[in-house]
Amino acid sequence: MRQPVAADHRDKSTVPFKTPPMPLPMALVLGLGGWISFFILGTEIWYRCHETDLSAIRRLSIVWPGDVTGISKVSIPDLARRILLYDDAQCASWLDHNGLRWIFYSFFWNSGRTSRQSARMHRPENCFQGSGAILHEELSPTIVEIGGIPLAFRTYLFDWNGTTLHVFYLIWENGNRDVVPSALSQDWSGISRLQRVWFGQRNLGQETLEIVLSGAISDGEARTTLQAELGKIVQILS
Numbered sequence: 001m002r003q004p005v006a007a008d009h010r011d012k013s014t015v016p017f018k019t020p021p022m023p024l025p026m027a028l029v030l031g032l033g034g035w036i037s038f039f040i041l042g043t044e045i046w047y048r049c050h051e052t053d054l055s056a057i058r059r060l061s062i063v064w065p066g067d068v069t070g071i072s073k074v075s076i077p078d079l080a081r082r083i084l085l086y087d088d089a090q091c092a093s094w095l096d097h098n099g100l101r102w103i104f105y106s107f108f109w110n111s112g113r114t115s116r117q118s119a120r121m122h123r124p125e126n127c128f129q130g131s132g133a134i135l136h137e138e139l140s141p142t143i144v145e146i147g148g149i150p151l152a153f154r155t156y157l158f159d160w161n162g163t164t165l166h167v168f169y170l171i172w173e174n175g176n177r178d179v180v181p182s183a184l185s186q187d188w189s190g191i192s193r194l195q196r197v198w199f200g201q202r203n204l205g206q207e208t209l210e211i212v213l214s215g216a217i218s219d220g221e222a223r224t225t226l227q228a229e230l231g232k233i234v235q236i237l238s
Contacts, residue, residue: 058237059174059205059207059236059237060106060172060234060235060236061237062090062233062234063235064094064233065094065096065229067097068094068096068102069095069096070093070094070095071092071093071094072092072093073091074092074093074105075091076091083121084107084122086107086108086109086122087109087110088107088108089107089108090104090105091103091105091106092104098225099215100225101213101214101215102212103211103212104209104210104212104233105208105210105211105212106208107119107207107208107210108205108207109205109206110205111204111205119171119206119207122208122210123169124156124167124169124210125138125156128156128165128167132160132161133158134159135156135157135158136157137156138154138155138156139156139157139219140155141153141154141155142155142223142226142227143227144226144227144231145227145231146234146236147231147235147236151170153169153226154168154170155167155169155223156168156169157219163214165212165213165214166212166214166216167210167211167213168209168210168211168212168213170208170210171207171208172206172207172208172209173205173207174205174206174207209234211226211230213225
């Protein structure tokens with residue numbers, strides 16, 4: 001015979017009491033707010049103090065050579081224009097007196113908050129491989145002096161349907177202090193970015209040069225040709 005079960009007279013609606021979270025101390029809240037405000041204000045003052053001196057603004061000027069064969073403008077696909085968002089471009093192709101084929105791309109972005117990011121989207125290892133070229137290797141930088149100012153071009157070796165391409169690539173910031181090689185480097189490493197913070201550089205106009213040489217029998221010939229001829233095409237204006 002089943003024994004009767006005693007009734008449970010406990011209030012099942014009772015919820016265990018939980019201690020509410022303790023609010024942050026007011027001193028800590030005020031301290032964090034003050035530190036963030038100081039950081040933002042200090043950063044703005046730092047850059048604005050450096051941006052008052054515009055005397056160092058320099059831009060690369062392109063003049064197409066007159067002693068070459070078959071110079072012609074190179075068109076930029078609409079898709080590339082929409083992706084790169086550049087403000088100006090100069091692109092041309094020609095055959096030099098040594099029989100080397102040049103394809104020369106120059107893109108410019110006006111100063112603004114997105115200029116630096118947009119300029120760095122256009123890189124040979126991205127654009128060339130996206131169009132079917134095969135990257136063999138990135139070589140050591142090629143130094144070219146323009147008016148006594150050393151420009152460090154990143155140098156790549158590509159294969160395009162059996163044709164060897166030597167690609168030289170440079171990013172130049174208008175208004176930069178790159179004209180003092182001992183002060184700033186152009187390799188865009190972490191150290192290079194910190195150097196630009198120290199010199200108060202931000203939102204500057206950007207230019208890229210991308211030069212493709214085909215027909216060179218060696219890396220040395222391609223570099224020597226660039227160093228000998230680039231000064232006739234590119235000038236640094238202030």
